[in-house]
Amino acid sequence: MNKIDNILDSLKGKQPVIDCEDDFADFIMDAIPEREESRPRRTPIVIALRAVTSIAAAIIVGLFIFQNLDDDVEASAPKIIKANTSGSTIRNVYNHCVSHSNTLSINQLKAMYHEKF
């Protein structure tokens, strides 16, 4: 009879033999693909430049939009500007518009008031 533990212990760490190690290494190496050329690494300067130009572009686009919004408000109320040369309050401006059948909303007038007075 054989002790199971003895059998298991005697197997510990034993490895099967490879008949011809060089041939087996050739067999493995034949399957190894050529490594693709790695892309050039992005240097920190390039990364920083990309960040700066992105931020600058965003600011320019923002300024452009802001500028256009400002022009729209001015273009839509030429009469009001003319009507408020006497330094009146927003309520007076509104009343003036109503009396001259001007259909601007109170919100538009408020916006103009802040811009021009």
Place this chain on the structure above:
Amino acid sequence: MTQIDSQILNQCISGDRNAFRVIVKTYQRMVFSLTLKMLCNEDEAKDMVQETFIKVWQNLPKFDPQKTLSTWIYTIATRLCLDRIKLQKHTYQLPDDDTALRNYATHQDGQAELENSEWVQLVTTLTNGLSPKQKLIFTLIQLEGLESSEVEEITGMDSTQVKSNLYQARKNIKERLTKLGYE
């Protein structure tokens, strides 16, 4: 375990195939030992060694030099073996006899070299009926002789899971071998 120096590793990372051949020659027997015992099929085991080294070659740039290369290669090989076992749903037939184990046991002088076919028959006799995880843990600790901590790193299991799987594996093996007349 032979250690590969960092210069060879760097050469491999930069695409030097001759340097990689050094790694292959250093670790091929270790990987073949694991794959043969896990898959119990010599041809499949050789194919799996090839697949393992392809993965090693492709992922070498991601290798953390702080870790042990052999442990990392073991990790890749064990995952591939487990995937293969799950994919093919290996069902090992109970061998008609335990000739290889009996021969080994009767000539147990510690020097006996086993043929690959004998390894296949012997490991099949021992691990028949074990779950893939139990078989993996048993193979790594009992047959390959790795430390428990290294097995935890390779398999991603904690110490409790490793101990539990090893205990169950040994229990199953002892029960079956007892029926075959071993004690």
